[in-house]
Structure formats: C-alpha cells, structure tokens
Amino acid sequence: MRAINRKLVRDLWRLKTQAGAIALVMACGVATFVMSLSMLDSLSSTLDNYYDRARFADVFAHLERAPLRVADRIAAIPGVASVESRIVEPVILDLDDMPEPASGRIVSLPIEPRAGLNLLHLREGRLPEPGHRREALVSEGFATAHEIRPGDSVNAILNGRLESLHIVGIALSPEFIYLIPPGGILPEDARYAIFWMDRDEIETAFDMEGAFNDVVLRLSPGADEQEVIDRLDDLTARYAGLGAYPRADQASHEFVANEIRELRGMAIIVPVIFLGVAAFLLNIVVSRMVEAQREQIAALKALGYTNWEIGRHYLLLVLAIAVIAVSFGIALGVRMGLGLTGLYADFFNFPEFDYRLRPAIVLLAFGVGIAASVVGVAGALRAAMRLPPAEAMRPRAPASFRPTLLERLGLSRFAPPSLRMILREMERRPVKTALSCLGVALAAAILVVGSYTEDATDHLLDLRFHQVERYDIDVVLTDRTDDEVVSTLAHMPGVTRVEPYRTLSVRVRSGNLSRRTGVLGLSRGDGLHNLLNMYAQPVALPEGGVVLSETLAQILGLRPGDPVILEALEGRRPVIQTRVAGTISDFSGLAVYMRLDEVNRVMREPDTITGAFISADPRKIDRLYAQLRETPRVAAVNVKSATLQSFQATIAHNLGLMRRFLISFAVIIAFGVIYNAARISLSERGRDLATLRVLGFTRREIAAIQLGELAIVTGVGIPLGLVLGYALAWAASQGTQSELFRMPFVVNRSTFALGAIGVILAALLSGALIAAILRKLDLISVLKARE
C-alpha cells in the first residue's frame, strides 16, 4: 500500500467515532431511500402482475336489478373488451367464536370461473361445484381470523334466512386486495368477509333469476374510459344504476394506489433531510481535518504531491465513509423493506408478495450517497487543493475576532470571559453555528412530526368514536325500508335510543364538475351521530341545504351559499337543486350531509330509512345481537366498540413500529450533529483550553467552556426544532389531504416535551463522551506541540 493511503486508513481509524456517527446519519437516509424505492417497485410490480394475471376489471357498476340481456348491450358499448355480470348481496354472519354479528358480501362466481374477470386465486380447497348446495369460497383474511378451513361451515343470513354455508375453499381476489367494510378505513378481518358462490345458488336465495345487480368491465386498449362510463350509466339508469366508476375509484385499488403515492413521497423527503445533515457533518469534519493538517498538506506538496493527489486523498477518505454508510444503509433498507413486507402481508391480500431489490436501486443509492458526500466536502477539498504550501508553513495569524453582538449592545457585564470565548467563537463562524443549531433542530423536529402522527390519530379516534359516533351499534338495513322498523328496534332488549338515518347514492354536480358519492340523511335531535368537524366543533345542518366535506367542496369549487345539484341514483332518480349550507373539515371520504326528512321529501319517499344508530344497555347486548341477527332486512350490524378495538390494535402496532424508527433516527441525527460539533470545537480550541489550564483553570472549568458551546447549540436548537416540527407537522397534515383521508393538525404538549427530551438525551450522551475525552486529554502536551 502506498504510504499516503496508509495515512488515509489511519486518519479514518482515528476519526472512527465521528465518521461512524456521520455514517449512521447517512445510512438512515439511504435506508429510507432504498426501503421506499424497493417497496414502491415491489408493490407496483406485484400489483400490475396480479391485476394482469387476474384480469382485473377497468370499470365497475352496481345497480338494483337488470335482466341478463342488458349485459349483452353493455358488451356492445365500443371500447368494452369483456363484461361480467354478477350478483352481489349483503350477508350477516352468526359466528360461534364472536358475540357480535359479522357481516360481509356474497359475490356470484362466473359460469366459467376460470374465464371471467377478477379471477380468484384459490389459496386452499376447491371451487364450488355446480349443483352442490350452499358451497362457498371465503376470503382469506376472515378465514385466518376465525381459523376456518375447507370443510367447515359458517352460519349466514341470506335474504333473511339462516343458512349454513359449506366452505370448500379459501380465495383471494384482485377486487379485495385491501378489504374494508363499506365506509371503513382499516381492514377488519374478523368482522367482514367476502363469500363467492355459484350463481344459481345466489339467484335462488335472492330471487334474482335471470337478472344481475353488479357488472364489471375490461376495456380494450385505447378505449375512452369516460365515454364507456357515460354509456354504461345511460344503460343502467333504468335499472337504478348507482353510477359506474373507473378502477381509480375502486375502494381496494384506491388504498393501494395511495400507499404507492406515500412511498414515493417518503423516498424523497426523508432521504433529503438525512443526506443533507450528513453532507453538513462531513463538511465540518473534513474542513476541520484539512485545517488541522494544513502543515501536513504543505509538506506533502513540498515533497511533490500534486494538488489533485491531495484532493484525491481527502476525497477517498470521504468516499470510504460514504461507501460504508451506503452499504450499511442498503442493508438496513432491505431489512426495513422486509419488515414492511410483513406489514403489507397483514394489510393487503396478495396471492404472493415478492420483495425485490433491483440492482438499479442499489446503484442509485450509491450515487445519491456519494453525490451528497461530495457536495458536502467540495469546499473543504477545494481548500486543501488550493492551500499554498509556503503560506501553510508559516505560523497562523490569530483568527479575527470581535466583540459579539451581545457585547456591542453593552450586555457584556453579564457574560464572564469563558462565556465570551464561546460566544465570540460562535459568532465568528455564523454559518457553522447556524447549521449546527439547525441540525439539532431537525432532530427535535423529526421527533415532533413523528409524535404528531400519534397525536392526530388519537385525536381522530376520540373524535370519531366518542364524539361524532355516540351510538353503540349501527344497524344497516338491506334496502330502503319504512320507518316502522324503528319501533321494532326500539323494543329490542336493552335498546335505550334509536336514531334512524338514510343513505342515498348521488352524483354531486356543480357546473361541469361532478363526483359520485353518498348522502347521509341524519335525523334531528337525539345526537347519536353528531356533525363535528375534525377539531370537534359542531357544524349546523339547516333545513334547505347540504353540508359538504371541505375536500368535496374544493373539488367542485363550491363555497357556502353556492347552489349545488344532487342527481339521485336511486328511486325515481330526481335531480335535486339545493345549496351548500356549509362545509365540514371531516377526516375521510367525500361526504354530503342532509336532514333525513329533507332527503325523503325530495325523493318523494316519506318515512324511508336505510339504517339506524342504536344505543343499548351493555348488560343485555348479547341478547340484542341474537335478536338483530334474526331480524329480516338487517344487512349488517356494526358494533362500534369492536371496530374501535380493531382500529386501536392495528394502529398501535403500526405507530409503535414507526415511533421506534423515528426515535432512533432522531437520536442518530441529534447525536451525529452535537457530537461532531463538540469534537470539532474541542480540536479547534485545544490550545486555548491548555493555556487556560496553565493559567490555573481547573478541569471542571475547562469542561464548562467546552460543554457550554454544546449546551448553547442544543439550547438554541431545541426551541427552533419545536417550531420547525410544528411547521412540518402542519405541512404533513396538508400533505395528507387526499380524497380518502385527511389529518387534523393537532400537536399535544407531550409531543413538544418528547422532542425536547429526545434531543437533550442525545446531547447528554455527546456531552458525556466529550467529557471523557477531556478527562483523558493531556492538555499541557497540546500546548507544547506546535499547532
């Protein structure tokens, strides 16, 4: 090995703690980068492959009932490649291992199950055989949650009749990769199932002979999707079609697509922060190294080493750190990717999910890591290359100092000389000082943003489950029903209050902008379902108007007071002219709220409801469940406490995972910045400190000066970071304003405390290490050596 390379290896070894801290920061950025990109790649390619193989439909429509010949007319729409008409019906389940009722849907299988659309992947068992009564396939998540195997039976209420379904197989469908109950956000595997049965069976059970109520289409390449949707809507309008929608609006796909979007965002934002901090740290460390080695550089140049060779020498040192960091980051990223793959396995139902890491991503990670390092040290390398050897041989002129701003303002009498030393040094290097404070601030900010997610989630759970939804049970009815059922429900065991509601499928229109969604008609008074915005403020729902989700209003360009058109997709399909009474900043979906009696009036369907919120005495709840299961027309019974529980379990797991990552990441940044800043000022100030020792300062007093700067940087960085974190949390809440989901901007005081405490702990750790170095350092020998 060449002697100059030996120097490199030994310099690197001497720098190992600092280099290690920087490498860790860089590795965090690279790991997030690799994790997001590889997951993005794995998820999109798994999704595309699955959709392709399973012939996933492009357009979806639900209607009330249409004769089968309509399907032929749909097939004749230009651009339609294939059509599958189906019967999809709600089902209530009566499970031995769970007191509260579960619900689900039954979907008819195509006549030729291997030739239709949305092909099933049979995980276990076989397809139902024609003629065999009540044979069914069940969705995998539900089967797993209840340990159902082929050969088992499940009691289900089909069209008001209790039947025993014989499970012959367990299946997955591209339609239900992300399986959530209608209106839900998170999967509830134990409480929501899909069953697939032979069409004949369902026809008989639901009186749908020769008819269908659901249709899916696959388009030919180059077909105009909107055109097909419009033609399909025209065709199905007569049959109470609820409006066709493209794949982009399909519930399962929408969530997977949202996840892909989030990964894309993560692949940029987090790495930029971490690589930026790493570049800054490399800058200060290598700048200081070049400064400390200026006489060595001069000697090397005097010996005939070229500027380029000197530059390359320090560049290699940086590249060594970068390559170690990137390699570690890639390994960590793959580890995180595999962890996320496990999480996806819980959330998404793919036949198989292969985590893969393309070589291109590895190369890109090296490119990004090395580029950030080179940008970070470019200035220091230039300084090393340009250093005039003769000048570097001469002793350094004392650095220019001047009284600090504090002193110029006449406040110096409050500052002892040691504090003045620190302040003047900091003020002499404003950029370095500012960036050090910023680094500390970033660490605090990361903690705040990470913890903000939990605050917002807690807030949302409390808001939804305790303030908006004051009921215990939501009973969904199979169909529009007259409100006599309310009194039936009111007389059931334990029921204390009943509040009926009505949903109505509509297309909301303003000018040429429109969106398909549902109206929720709420009854006045009882307050089992309150209209509160995401900050828990009540929103009035006056007569003669609708309240829209703020997101929906934005999409349609509407403001309170504006006229709006609701095209009903049910019943006589009236076109309702109304006005926007107000908007509500709610947290999910695109909702339209209206008074129940007003919905019925404009629909000219008096006393009609589609469900009821119930509050009940918990002591009689099991009897209530039993009776609800046997009540005809009950399509689903949603038990709030059960939903809340499954929410909390899922969210607690995910947030716990995220919290661990964020805290480790933040501590790594804080430690990396504080430790490096302290090491460097120690190296710069070694002689000064030694002089003070000679003048009679104690070790403790010396340590106070050294750690004082660390304390000031931390002290300035923390409040800055809390403000920055607050701003980032706001940006994050703005960034999650999708049609699916919105985050409220709620930051608890404990979150700020966490941000501050996390950074203080990292600072104490750095301080302890620096103090240990100070104890070991023979300051007098520093003085004897020529700087």
Place this chain on the structure above:
Amino acid sequence: MDAVQGRDQPDPPPTRDDTPVFRARAVTKTYSVGDVQVHALRGVDLDLYRSELVVLLGPSGSGKSTLLNILGGLDAPTSGHVDYLDHDLSASDDAALTRFRREHVGFVFQFYNLIPSLTARENVALVTDIAKDPMDARDALEIVGLGARADHFPSQMSGGEQQRVAIARAIAKKPDVLLCDEPTGALDASTGVVVLSAIERVNRELGTTTAVITHNAVIAKMADRVVRLSGGEITDVSRNQHRTPASGLSW
C-alpha cells in the same frame, strides 16, 4: 555570461563546480499575514552552484525562509526572475512547480513536518512512492543512522530523530538540491550537530547542492559559502577557505 550577470556578478567563482544551478535576479516578495503586509524580500540576486553547500544566515524576519521557499518552488516571487538550470521558475504555473519539486528538490523543515500517522519508513515512502528513481526507504534511513527506528511513529522519536527522518525523506528521491529551513532550530546543540552531520554527509557523498537556512552563525562554518540576509536583502556573501566539519561545531 550576459550583461546583467556581468554587471551584478554577486559571487566570486565557485570552487567545486562553476555551473550555476539557481539564478535569482531582483526577487521581491510581499505577502499578508492576517491584516499585516509583510515585505519579505526586497530585490535579491543570488546564484547557487552545483554541489556546493551554502548557508543562508540571518535573523528571524530577514526573508531567508521566503527565499528558500521561492528557490524550492513552494512559493512564487511577487516580482523578479528565478531560473533553475533552464527552467524559469518565476514563469511556471502551479503544476510545473509541483513537477519541479517532485523531480528535483528535497525539503527539510524546522518543525520536521512528518506525517504523524505514518512511521519513519512510511514517511520516507511518501517520497519513494512518487519519485522516478528513488533509493530504498530503508537505505535512506541508514544514511541518517536511523535504520533501526524505521517502524517507529514520529511521536515515538526524539526531535533529532524526527529531523533525521525528514532528511532521509528529503534525500530518498536523490534530489538535485536539498533545501533545509532551520533544520536545527527546534533542537539542542548536540542533537543539532548530529542532524547537520547527516546533511553534510549527503552533500559530500551524493554531491547534492545544499542550502541551509539558519540564524545560528556557528553553522555558517560548515558552508562553502555564506550568504547573509537582513531586512529582505542580501548584505554580504563570503567564502570559507576551509569547511569546518559539522562534528566540530558547537554552540
């Protein structure tokens, strides 16, 4: 001999070899340290001849280090001309000066300037790695009497030993000129004599043109010629009839 040199003819003819290796004419150098402007050289003319040992004598601040740096291609004059054989150093760019140092010059500094993270042998190897026809690093250390200390780090050696490593490092490339800046400045007298003996031996045995800077008048006795500087100007050039061996010096 051209007109300029004829008129200025600063030196008596040399004894060892009459080829001037360096020719410096009207060299000035101004630089700034912090906020202070320093006029280090105020018009210096000097010739150095092949294989001679010249001592540049002067108090600190007399400009001798600056002159040595310019001769060695470490620094460029503010004005004036410096030629090394047929190279015009004053007109050379940084790359050309680097090549000049790499191929022709060996430096020894007052504070040794060893790389602390490298052993004695590795410090010498820094030069043998990049020189065209270097001697073996071990041999160079033998010449200065440090063959046995080859694997010691600078921090494990005395000042005199460190300076002898620096000399070994300077001569390992078999340079045409050896430039020593206060080589004994940081050493006590007896150690200084050992270091000077090493320089003397290189000059005698390898015939390397050698310039030694010092403020110690005693050292001037070992030179062929003595050039005195003061306030950035040459005040006197004299020739020793007899070189006193370094071992005979004491201060």
